[in-house]
Amino acid sequence: MDGLFGLKTMAFEPVGFKGKKILITGATGLVARPLVRAYAENATVYAMARYGRAEDRHAIEGLGAIPIAVDLAHQESLAAVPEDIDYVINCAVSRSGNFDMDFRANADGVGFLMARCRKARAFLHISSTAVYEYRGHAPRKESDPLGDNHRAMFATYSISKIAGERVCMFAARQFGIPTTIARLCVPYGEHGGWPYFHLMMMRNGAPIEVHPERPNYYNLLHVEDCIEKIPRLLAAATPEVTLTNFAGSPRVSIEEWCGYMGELTGLQPHYVDNPSAFGSLCTDLTRMRELVGDTRVDWHGGIRGMIAALAPELLARGTSRSPA
Numbered sequence: 001m002d003g004l005f006g007l008k009t010m011a012f013e014p015v016g017f018k019g020k021k022i023l024i025t026g027a028t029g030l031v032a033r034p035l036v037r038a039y040a041e042n043a044t045v046y047a048m049a050r051y052g053r054a055e056d057r058h059a060i061e062g063l064g065a066i067p068i069a070v071d072l073a074h075q076e077s078l079a080a081v082p083e084d085i086d087y088v089i090n091c092a093v094s095r096s097g098n099f100d101m102d103f104r105a106n107a108d109g110v111g112f113l114m115a116r117c118r119k120a121r122a123f124l125h126i127s128s129t130a131v132y133e134y135r136g137h138a139p140r141k142e143s144d145p146l147g148d149n150h151r152a153m154f155a156t157y158s159i160s161k162i163a164g165e166r167v168c169m170f171a172a173r174q175f176g177i178p179t180t181i182a183r184l185c186v187p188y189g190e191h192g193g194w195p196y197f198h199l200m201m202m203r204n205g206a207p208i209e210v211h212p213e214r215p216n217y218y219n220l221l222h223v224e225d226c227i228e229k230i231p232r233l234l235a236a237a238t239p240e241v242t243l244t245n246f247a248g249s250p251r252v253s254i255e256e257w258c259g260y261m262g263e264l265t266g267l268q269p270h271y272v273d274n275p276s277a278f279g280s281l282c283t284d285l286t287r288m289r290e291l292v293g294d295t296r297v298d299w300h301g302g303i304r305g306m307i308a309a310l311a312p313e314l315l316a317r318g319t320s321r322s323p324a
């Protein structure tokens with residue numbers, strides 16, 4: 001943020017969740033479930049998903065949240081959403097591969113959700129750095145060209161996320177809802193994430209496909225940083241829409257995190273070049289730092305904690321005495 005005389009102002013203070021009504025969509029998913037757990041401690045959390053599996057509903061109830069069954073691809077099901085929600089954190093995503101279904105859920109659904117929650121104090125739409133065009137090792141800025149980045153593996157993903165951002169921008173202005181769009185890059189933590197998939201490939205001796213333009217840089221974002229930054233991202237919301245990358249710093253490559261997991265576990269990654277694999281997607285974090293400050297979790301400790309939580313038996317086989 002530029003303040004008076006071009007001076008940089010302080011990052012936003014977090015909004016207070018205590019006693020508030022928070023709607024978290026995609027509540028059973030990788031990104032949202034730890035948020036539900038964290039925020040339900042002092043707020044009333046409504047946890048939206050379709051809940052096709054009964055065990056998901058029980059798990060969410062066990063976290064102290066109120067499950068609400070909604071299919072964002074079906075407008076009428078939004079009647080289940082209370083109209084007096086204070087803050088919305090929209091983490092739902094449909095990855096069916098069916099264009100009509102995924103556009104309905106990821107784009108149209110954002111508009112219907114915002115119309116329903118138009119009285120909210122702030123709305124956070126979780127997007128993805130997958131909206132950027134491939135540009136090798138260059139860190140991507142919010143103003144950089146968009147593209148169909150993940151097409152080779154997830155045909156509908158990038159373009160439906162781009163469409164979702166535009167619907168979100170329209171609805172924020174149309175209904176005057178203070179809104180932030182945050183483009184996530186590789187969320188992970190003690191519940192999993194992309195590095196955990198890589199670890200499982202290493203354990204099973206499966207090849208890890210990487211883009212030949214190595215190393216493949218990203219910015220890992222630990223769940224603890226997500227939990228800490230989201231109330232600040234909500235504080236930064238405006239009806240003109242605050243758009244920011246949302247990622248951990250510094251950049252780290254697939255090759256580095258797999259190499260480190262190898263040190264910790266004694267397992268070896270086997271890379272196979274594939275020009276269709278996702279290439280580097282590291283991000284310029286200038287805007288994020290101005291808005292919400294730097295992230296705190298060191299990726300070595302984050303990766304080690306992930307393995308300790310999900311596959312502790314593998315740690316005993318490694319040689320590294322790295323930071324916890």
Ligand SMILES: NC(=O)c1ccc[n+]([C@@H]2O[C@H](COP(=O)([O-])OP(=O)(O)OC[C@H]3O[C@@H](n4cnc5c(N)ncnc54)[C@H](OP(=O)(O)O)[C@@H]3O)[C@@H](O)[C@H]2O)c1
Nearest residue numbers: 026027028029030031049050051071072092093105128184
């Ligand atoms: N995972 C990553 O590496 C990553 C990277 C960058 C950005 N992101 C972004 O982070 C957000 C969360 O992603 P995630 O990886 O946590 O997703 P996920 O694990 O696949 O979870 C998706 C969630 O959305 C719900 N959902 C799916 N279709 C729905 C529909 N039609 N209506 C209502 N709810 C629906 C699912 O529950 P039900 O199936 O029960 O409905 C589930 O709770 C997304 O915006 C994604 O684009 C993720």
